[in-house]
Every structure is written in C-alpha cells, then in structure tokens.
Amino acid sequence: MPYGLEERDRQDLRHRRQRLGQHLAAPVLLWSGGALARNFPANVLPFRASSHFLYFAGIPLQNAVIALVGGEMTLYLDDAPEAATLWHGESPRRQDWAEYLGAIAHFPLADLGPQVQDQGQQWATIAPQDPLTRQHQEQILGRRVGDPRSPHALDLALTEVVISLRLSHDRFALAQLEAAAAVSMQAHGAALAATVPILAQGGGEAAVRSALEAVMIRHNMTPAYSSIVTVQGEVLHNDHYHHPLQPGDLLLVDGGAETALGWAADITRTWPVSGRFSPSQRAIYAVVLAAHDACIAALKPGVEYEAIHLLACEVLAQGLVDLGILRGQPLDLVAADAHALFFPHGVGHLLGLDVHDMEDLGDRAGYAPGRVRSDRFGLGYLRLHRPLQAGMVVTIEPGFYQVPALLEDPQRRDRYRHQVNWERLAEFADVRGIRIEDDVLITEAGCRVLTAALPTAIAALEALLNP
Amino acid sequence: MPYGLEERDRQDLRHRRQRLGQHLAAPVLLWSGGALARNFPANVLPFRASSHFLYFAGIPLQNAVIALVGGEMTLYLDDAPEAATLWHGESPRRQDWAEYLGAIAHFPLADLGPQVQDQGQQWATIAPQDPLTRQHQEQILGRRVGDPRSPHALDLALTEVVISLRLSHDRFALAQLEAAAAVSMQAHGAALAATVPILAQGGGEAAVRSALEAVMIRHNMTPAYSSIVTVQGEVLHNDHYHHPLQPGDLLLVDGGAETALGWAADITRTWPVSGRFSPSQRAIYAVVLAAHDACIAALKPGVEYEAIHLLACEVLAQGLVDLGILRGQPLDLVAADAHALFFPHGVGHLLGLDVHDMEDLGDRAGYAPGRVRSDRFGLGYLRLHRPLQAGMVVTIEPGFYQVPALLEDPQRRDRYRHQVNWERLAEFADVRGIRIEDDVLITEAGCRVLTAALPTAIAALEALLNP
Structure with a gap:
C-alpha cells in the first residue's frame, strides 16, 4: 500500500x-x-x-x-x-x-x-x-x-x-516532523553550497530556490509554503525570485519541506552570497543569533510564549543599543515598541500539519481561551500566545529588517527620534533583512531543536558556503 | 515593471x-x-x-x-x-x-x-x-x-x-512558446544526464523529476502540468514518483515548462535508465519514432489532424506487423482498432496558454464546428479534430504501451486473437510504455518543430545518457 x-x-x-x-x-x-x-x-x-x-x-x-x-x-x-x-x-x-x-x-x-x-x-x-x-x-x-x-x-x-x-504531538507526528526537518536541512545545505557558484555564474534568486526545492522534490516532498529566497530580506513574505545575486548581498532563505502525509518544517537562514559576511552584517547577525539562542534556552513547559517573544525583543534591543543604533534601556525600548521598527513580526508560531499550525481556525489554536491580539505594534503580529506544554513544536525566528515603509515613515521617525541613531543606522545599510529560524520541540526537560543539524553560527555557515 | x-x-x-x-x-x-x-x-x-x-x-x-x-x-x-x-x-x-x-x-x-x-x-x-x-x-x-x-x-x-x-499564435505568443520549449528541452537534458548516476546511487523517479523541474524553477518557470516521470510508462497520466530505478527499466518523462506569462511546452522522451536500450526496447522505440517522424513530415496547413492521427496508427501498425506482434494489413488493423491495444490515446492536441489549449471550453476549440468525438476506441480519445492552419501549435506524441487493463481483458484478447501474436509480444515485456512527443508550429510552408533541439534518435539519447 x-x-x-x-x-x-x-x-x-x-x-x-x-x-x-x-x-x-x-x-x-x-x-x-x-x-x-x-x-x-x-x-x-x-x-x-x-x-x-x-x-x-x-x-x-x-x-x-x-x-x-x-x-x-x-x-x-x-x-x-x-x-x-x-x-x-x-x-x-x-x-x-x-x-x-x-x-x-x-x-x-x-x-x-x-x-x-x-x-x-x-x-x-x-x-x-x-x-x-x-x-x-x-x-x-x-x-x-x-x-x-x-x-x-x-x-x-x-x-x-x-x-x-x-x-501536543505524538510519536507518529514527531517522526513526520523530523523527516520534514531532515529534508529541509538538507535542502538549505544544498542552497548554501550552490550560492557562491551561482553568484559567479551571474545567477539569481531563482537558481538558489531551484537548489533548495530540488532536494524536497527528490525526497518526494513538497514545499510546505512558498519558499522565500530573496536578496530583499526586508520584504517579509517575498515570493518573487527574479533578482540576480550581487556581491555584498545577504540572501534570506525561508523554506521548509512537507512530507507526503502533510507534516511541515519551517527553516530560515540568512547568508552572504559572496561567502563572507561584511563587518556590519556580521554585527547584526550576531544580535539576531543572540536573540534566537536566548529564546531557545528559555523554552520549557509552563513558560508563556509571549515571554519568549518579549525576550527576543529585549535581546535585540540590547544588541542594537550595544551597536549604537538604539539609545536607552532595552526594557524601555521594548515597552515603547522601538524594537519593532526592526523586528515587526512575532518570534514564531505553532508547527505541525500546517506550517502555521491550525491557522485555519483563526487564533483559536494560537491564543489561549480568552486571549486576543494586542493592539501594540510590537505584539499584534504574534501568532502564538499560550503557555508552552510538552509535545508542542514551535518556531523561533527573530529577525532584523530595514523596511522602508517603517523606517521612512515621518510619524515613526519623529516618534522615535530620541531612541534611534539614524546616522549610525546608515552604517548598516547592507543589512536589508536577517532572520534565523528553527523548529523546536518542547520536552518535559526543556526543549529539543529539531533543526539543530543545520548550523546557525557565522563560521559554520561560511564553511558551508566555501567548501 | x-x-x-x-x-x-x-x-x-x-x-x-x-x-x-x-x-x-x-x-x-x-x-x-x-x-x-x-x-x-x-x-x-x-x-x-x-x-x-x-x-x-x-x-x-x-x-x-x-x-x-x-x-x-x-x-x-x-x-x-x-x-x-x-x-x-x-x-x-x-x-x-x-x-x-x-x-x-x-x-x-x-x-x-x-x-x-x-x-x-x-x-x-x-x-x-x-x-x-x-x-x-x-x-x-x-x-x-x-x-x-x-x-x-x-x-x-x-x-x-x-x-x-x-x-493561430502571434509573434508574442510564439516567443513565449519558444521560451517554454527552450527551458523544457534543457530540463529534459538535465534529466537525461542525471539518470545513469541516479540508478548507480539507488535513486528513483523522484530524483529524475527533481533534475527536470529544478531547471524550470531556475528559469522562474513552473511545470505546465504534473510532470510524468515513471518506470511504469503504461500508466498514461502517472503522477507518482516513488519507484526506484531498476536496471532494464525504461523511464518515460513527460514534462513541460510554463513561462511566467502562462505559455506552455509539452515534451516526452523515453529512455533506458541504464543508458542503453535493450534490443526489444530499441525495436519498439524505432516503431514509435517512425510514427512520430511520419506525422511531422505530413504536417501542413489544410491537412486534417485526424489524418495525422490515423497516419500514426498506420505506421505503428506496420511496425508492429514487421516485428511480428500484429498480423494483417496495417489499414485493416487500424480499421479494426487493433493498433489501439497499444496506442489507446490521440496523437496530440493544441498547445498554447494551456498545455491542452482551451480545453476549459470542452471540445469547442479542439473540434471543428459540427464535429463530435468518435465512439471508436481508436479515435475517441483524439483531442484535436480540425484542419490544420498556419500559426497553430500542436503536439505530436505517438506511443506504445502494454496496459494490463487492455491486454489482459478477456473480451479484447478474444476479439483480437487473430491479429495479435501474444507469444511474440511476450518477447517485448521490458517495454511497458514508450512515448515521443514534440511541439510543432504549423507554418505556411509546412511546419517547424519547436522542440527539435532535444534529440529523439536512439544514438543521440544514448550519448546524452553517457556523456
């Protein structure tokens, strides 16, 4: 059969x-x-x-x-x-x-x-x-x-x-989610390995997408959602692939496979198409990675996912303060939604048969009974607002983006004129968007990253880019 | 823009x-x-x-x-x-x-x-x-x-x-159809080149499909229809890809790209996964190729497409008589639908924005006014029944299949007991399905094969399989 x-x-x-x-x-x-x-x-x-x-x-x-x-x-x-x-x-x-x-x-x-x-x-x-x-x-x-x-x-x-x-996922579900994760990690590995040659050949986003999805097709899986493979990382849901790669670009790749039985993975990595991060890219990447790692370290049953989101915001804010992009105390900056200028989305969501699991039910799955979306800009896009429980699989995907619609908005520029050092920010112009996303199972003891075999560290990514 | x-x-x-x-x-x-x-x-x-x-x-x-x-x-x-x-x-x-x-x-x-x-x-x-x-x-x-x-x-x-x-296609349409054809030919070339290594690695249909579709994705195109990549060539619309390749298998690959503006190509090639046709595969392939070539040689404005279909049937019948599989006169065999035991579908269809162009309109596009589907088994699946005119693009896709549902049907075996040499047929058991399909523009002077750069000859296919 x-x-x-x-x-x-x-x-x-x-x-x-x-x-x-x-x-x-x-x-x-x-x-x-x-x-x-x-x-x-x-x-x-x-x-x-x-x-x-x-x-x-x-x-x-x-x-x-x-x-x-x-x-x-x-x-x-x-x-x-x-x-x-x-x-x-x-x-x-x-x-x-x-x-x-x-x-x-x-x-x-x-x-x-x-x-x-x-x-x-x-x-x-x-x-x-x-x-x-x-x-x-x-x-x-x-x-x-x-x-x-x-x-x-x-x-x-x-x-x-x-x-x-x-x-809460059972053994069969976890086996499927792990199969999807394994193929998705291999797909990202193929995309990483293909990038520097594609740049050399004058190729573009479509060629990297091809390397990514070819692995999924080879395993009789399908993309669980429209792959994002873009040098315009600041466009959060980008499903165009027509740009050529240019030296200096960061490439944001958000792609996950779905098994034949419908179970999804969802992984994002961001890497330099030339094979080496620039100093400014390296600095921002380290901030996003710190947020990613802090969130994963904090995952365990009973913790509120909203607290994980706020932790990501605080670590990002602290990192941007350290880089001189933001001014003030991280907690104050997050309370004022200043972090959301650069990180406007939620830190993640449920993962299962759907890449946003059960989103067909609106917020009923993502939000605990009685909870509704916040009207705060820095919280309203959060897709998951429940206490964590063993057996859940969630994504952790902090990011940093320079979205013109946000950063060039006169009202926002005025509102955050004291918190943002715009001149300093201009020194990071080659960072359009960075996101780092993994899939994490909540366990009794804490958590297990299903996608951990695909590295997140700069040195490891550069090694995969330059084999 | x-x-x-x-x-x-x-x-x-x-x-x-x-x-x-x-x-x-x-x-x-x-x-x-x-x-x-x-x-x-x-x-x-x-x-x-x-x-x-x-x-x-x-x-x-x-x-x-x-x-x-x-x-x-x-x-x-x-x-x-x-x-x-x-x-x-x-x-x-x-x-x-x-x-x-x-x-x-x-x-x-x-x-x-x-x-x-x-x-x-x-x-x-x-x-x-x-x-x-x-x-x-x-x-x-x-x-x-x-x-x-x-x-x-x-x-x-x-x-x-x-x-x-x-x-009748205008310049813009033809440019799009040629772009789709060019990428589709390249995709088949990649699938051919990938096959022998995939067999060596224990891979399967899905890996060849991956090689095929990766080329389409790389060019920002999409499959115009579910690619058929199968060792069960006798299943005409096969959209499963779970079989491993086995030495001796023929692989039937029916895949075409669609441009971002929606224009399609539709190409089929059939090749041996080991890189060399067996004698029995070679013999049947030559018969199908003769039908394919005869049809293309006969295409020109004013010719009835049904006559092209019947020509394919006759050439196939003659070839099977020559091989000792059928007995009788080709014209008589075709009149009795004996050819349709092995070639049950039509020889092709219109091609344009749709891979079966305008099939959303039922038979209104494919059939000239007043014409309806034949109730003959050997004609009823013909999708195009019009006189050809310059500017049309049609497919030519004769085939040979051993479909158990047809060949093991007791009524058919009895009806064709004099026309089919079942013992001789058994010597061709390693030919489950062969189809050769090209896309052809009808011109004032005759026709031009848009997909001619992808070879059909056995020697040329074997050269691509064993570079």
Whole structure:
C-alpha cells in the first residue's frame, strides 16, 4: 500500500480517534477535499488534503469523508471508475484503504447523505479550505459551515478538542516532523553550497530556490509554503525570485519541506552570497543569533510564549543599543515598541500539519481561551500566545529588517527620534533583512531543536558556503 | 515593471483586443481569478491566472477584471492595502499596471458592479476555473456563467471569437512558446544526464523529476502540468514518483515548462535508465519514432489532424506487423482498432496558454464546428479534430504501451486473437510504455518543430545518457 504506514503509525492514528471519542460525545464528519482545476478541469492544482482529515485518517485520500463515532472510523470514498485505470493505473480499492487505515466500515460517497439523515443526529465538522468541498459539506449537513460569525456549537466543541489534541504531538507526528526537518536541512545545505557558484555564474534568486526545492522534490516532498529566497530580506513574505545575486548581498532563505502525509518544517537562514559576511552584517547577525539562542534556552513547559517573544525583543534591543543604533534601556525600548521598527513580526508560531499550525481556525489554536491580539505594534503580529506544554513544536525566528515603509515613515521617525541613531543606522545599510529560524520541540526537560543539524553560527555557515 | 513586457509585446496585446472588438459587437468582461487557500487562508496554492485573461491582458494580475469594449481595455483592480507593504513589499499601483498594459481607464473593483449595471448592456464572459471568482462573476453579471447545458448566447459568441484568435499564435505568443520549449528541452537534458548516476546511487523517479523541474524553477518557470516521470510508462497520466530505478527499466518523462506569462511546452522522451536500450526496447522505440517522424513530415496547413492521427496508427501498425506482434494489413488493423491495444490515446492536441489549449471550453476549440468525438476506441480519445492552419501549435506524441487493463481483458484478447501474436509480444515485456512527443508550429510552408533541439534518435539519447 502507498505511503508506507507502519503498524505503530496506525496505532497512533487509532489512538487519536479514541481520544477524540473520549472528549467529544457528538459524531464527527471530516472531509479531505479535492483537487481544484488549474487552467482546465484535467489540469489540477497540487492536491493538499485538509489537515484535520489528515490528523485522524493519516493519508491524503482525495474526495474522501471520514465519520468518527465513539473512537471508530467509517470511510466514505468512491472507487475510481474502470476507465480511469487506463489513464491512472491500478489503485487500491476503498476496501483496501479501509483495512489499511483501520476503518470499521466503508461506503461509497452516495451513501453518506442518506446515512447522515437516517441517523437523525447532529454531526460536528470543520470546514475545509476547498470551496467546492465546503458546498458538498453544507449540502450533506443541511446547514452553513465555517462561518466565523456564527459558528455551530458542535463545530466549536469539536474545534476545541481537535486543538487540544493537535497542540501536543505524538510519536507518529514527531517522526513526520523530523523527516520534514531532515529534508529541509538538507535542502538549505544544498542552497548554501550552490550560492557562491551561482553568484559567479551571474545567477539569481531563482537558481538558489531551484537548489533548495530540488532536494524536497527528490525526497518526494513538497514545499510546505512558498519558499522565500530573496536578496530583499526586508520584504517579509517575498515570493518573487527574479533578482540576480550581487556581491555584498545577504540572501534570506525561508523554506521548509512537507512530507507526503502533510507534516511541515519551517527553516530560515540568512547568508552572504559572496561567502563572507561584511563587518556590519556580521554585527547584526550576531544580535539576531543572540536573540534566537536566548529564546531557545528559555523554552520549557509552563513558560508563556509571549515571554519568549518579549525576550527576543529585549535581546535585540540590547544588541542594537550595544551597536549604537538604539539609545536607552532595552526594557524601555521594548515597552515603547522601538524594537519593532526592526523586528515587526512575532518570534514564531505553532508547527505541525500546517506550517502555521491550525491557522485555519483563526487564533483559536494560537491564543489561549480568552486571549486576543494586542493592539501594540510590537505584539499584534504574534501568532502564538499560550503557555508552552510538552509535545508542542514551535518556531523561533527573530529577525532584523530595514523596511522602508517603517523606517521612512515621518510619524515613526519623529516618534522615535530620541531612541534611534539614524546616522549610525546608515552604517548598516547592507543589512536589508536577517532572520534565523528553527523548529523546536518542547520536552518535559526543556526543549529539543529539531533543526539543530543545520548550523546557525557565522563560521559554520561560511564553511558551508566555501567548501 | 515586472514581467519585462516589451513595446512589441504590448502591441501584440493591443492587436488581440482590436481583433476581438472587430469580431464581436458585445462588450466583454474577463476575470483573472485569485489564489486559493491551501491548508489555511495565508498559505495559498500557486496562482494561475485564467488563460483567456492572460491572452488579452498579458500578465497574471491576481483578482483583476478587464473590460474589453470596441478594442479598448479598462482595468479593474484593487491596490494592495498599505499594511501589505510590510509583508509583501512595494508593488506597482493600479495606475502603473494600466499604463503598462495599455488600458484606457482603471478603477477599483468596487466600481465594477455599478458600472456594469449603469451601462445596462449585456456583457459576454467566459467562466474561470476558480469557483470563488466564478461566484463574483455571477454576482456582477446577475446570471449563471459557465453552465455547459445552457450557455449564454453572448458567451458562446465570445467563445467562438476567442477560439478563432487563439488557434493561430502571434509573434508574442510564439516567443513565449519558444521560451517554454527552450527551458523544457534543457530540463529534459538535465534529466537525461542525471539518470545513469541516479540508478548507480539507488535513486528513483523522484530524483529524475527533481533534475527536470529544478531547471524550470531556475528559469522562474513552473511545470505546465504534473510532470510524468515513471518506470511504469503504461500508466498514461502517472503522477507518482516513488519507484526506484531498476536496471532494464525504461523511464518515460513527460514534462513541460510554463513561462511566467502562462505559455506552455509539452515534451516526452523515453529512455533506458541504464543508458542503453535493450534490443526489444530499441525495436519498439524505432516503431514509435517512425510514427512520430511520419506525422511531422505530413504536417501542413489544410491537412486534417485526424489524418495525422490515423497516419500514426498506420505506421505503428506496420511496425508492429514487421516485428511480428500484429498480423494483417496495417489499414485493416487500424480499421479494426487493433493498433489501439497499444496506442489507446490521440496523437496530440493544441498547445498554447494551456498545455491542452482551451480545453476549459470542452471540445469547442479542439473540434471543428459540427464535429463530435468518435465512439471508436481508436479515435475517441483524439483531442484535436480540425484542419490544420498556419500559426497553430500542436503536439505530436505517438506511443506504445502494454496496459494490463487492455491486454489482459478477456473480451479484447478474444476479439483480437487473430491479429495479435501474444507469444511474440511476450518477447517485448521490458517495454511497458514508450512515448515521443514534440511541439510543432504549423507554418505556411509546412511546419517547424519547436522542440527539435532535444534529440529523439536512439544514438543521440544514448550519448546524452553517457556523456
């Protein structure tokens, strides 16, 4: 059978379903979703199954529905028509999938509606992203789904249980996350090794992206998100790759692989395309790395993630004070959001089946009950605001950016005229953006960096750049 | 400005709009479509603009609408909100795009509905693939769109004009198709060069796919469709890549790049993973290549594409007779669909902005008015059934496959018991699937193979495999 699930994987899947059944009385229906047409119906966009479906079913079946009742799973799936064998080859039948995944029963999709109506029960569900599947879902359930303004009480209850389960990763999840991390580290290694030759050949960002993603493709993985490979590191979500590399540029590479079963990695490294950091780049890089290391050293169960974010801000502020870019006491600077001129985003997020895990549920997963986004500029972009617990995987990704929209804004320049030494800052003009990001598992004892085998130290990066 | 349109490109775009205005009195609205959520709203599937939008607007703007009236274009597009600058950087404004593309006016999207209603006219349109955009379209126009059972008369009229324009490629289109072909040939060259080392390292299909697609990514292009890289060549649309390469395997690689502006290439080569064809593989390959060459030699304006398909069938049948696999006269074998046991698909299709160009319109583009699909097994899968005309680009892709679902079907085995020498066929068991595919421009004088720089001859392929 495809995907190579082992018996212990299937045990973990069964255990997830049992825990769901223990915590939720209502029966549950989850849709996997379907492939959407790209430019014509037979040419489809890459299929990505719904993460909630993947969490309980394990594998990315297309156009499948699972019913989860009392810890047991029923699979609804249509067998491919005979004619499809010519074009797509022999594939497992519904019965094979059901046995493989441990479903207690299996039916064609046409049976789903009648069975749901016969049982006269209210089913809980979560909306998938694919709008055509959502239509099918609403038709089967006879009600709206996924409207954040008026969520169904059962769906809310299901959402809370799913969050509680998915916040802490089991053995199977960790094995997948480690596999994604391993390939992602190898991909960054290939991108590092390719950079100096690409500069010499007059190549650009696209060539480094090619080196990065080629490793993912070679391992039958896919980018978990649009890779960022940019000499304009100050553009936080840059998905263009048309710039040539120029001597003196820093290259910011934020790329992570996703396993065939949907589990993600998320790694950022920033390196000089010429192979050597300039003194100004070296100085700022050291500040960001200090923040990164301080955060990781502080991770353990019970610690508030917001405190980790604020720690990153303080270490960054201290470093920028030491470099003469900021003036004042770090704690005061952070309280005034002066650090956020250079570090406007949050220090990280949950990682799991989604690179921002469970972000399809809005802030329900990232924010503990009762908490809402801050209206402070230096805190409002924080995606995770919960106490840490063992089994969580989070990213730690402090950065330093010179964003023109922030630094050239007259109001901000006036507000921070005492805190920022603009003349000194001008000496660091060759640092457009630096980010250092790792994936970290919270353990009972503290934490373990899943992506530690890819170095962060300047000397180690330079060694990889100049083999 | 992005995408590097030259003045002559913009002239070609204007000329397309003028020709549309000359052939259609009704005003036209075309939607580009939007990026669809992958697993959460901020993590989107790769955006592909509607091909009809691309044909007249030129570039893949997201969530844009163009109005085409009397040969002139108006652009509806929202500027990115200020906050987006932080995450996505500075981007051109609507006014910049409008000037760049030669639009005579430009408005935010909110103006579209009122302007459409004020003018009290009936607008023609074509449905995009993206279901959310189609909802917006239906809301703006106040009617259903894209229902094949009851198409709107204006939409049908627009469709006919668009087909007539897009069937013959202009200079800009050809430049794009040639760029896609050049990168695709380079990609296949990289895949060829990588194969023997991958076999030696115990690698598999995924590693060859990586070599292929890395070239596309390096050139800021994308696969125009899911690459087929398979040792199971008999599975016609194989999009799995998990098999290791084994000595003796043939590898079928069907991959084409798409330019950033949406124009496609589509190339197939089949080669032995060990670097040398076996005698049986060599013999069948020569038969497929003879069909490929005969078809290309026969391409010229006025020739029926169905006749090209039948020519491929006859050459294949003759070759299989010569090898002792089939018995009888080639013309009789083709009339009996005996060739289709081994070549069940059509010999090719239109190529342009879509790899199956305009297949979103069903068979309206591929089939001349009044023609419908044959119910013969050997003809029913033909995607193109028109007389050829100068400016068309078509693929030529004969093949030979041993599909168990066909060859082990008791009814077929009985029906063709006199025509097939099953014992002789068994001597070619190491030929699971061979396809040879090139992209060909029909010219006034005959044709020009856009992908000719990638060799098809056995000796040349073996030279690339063993550099």
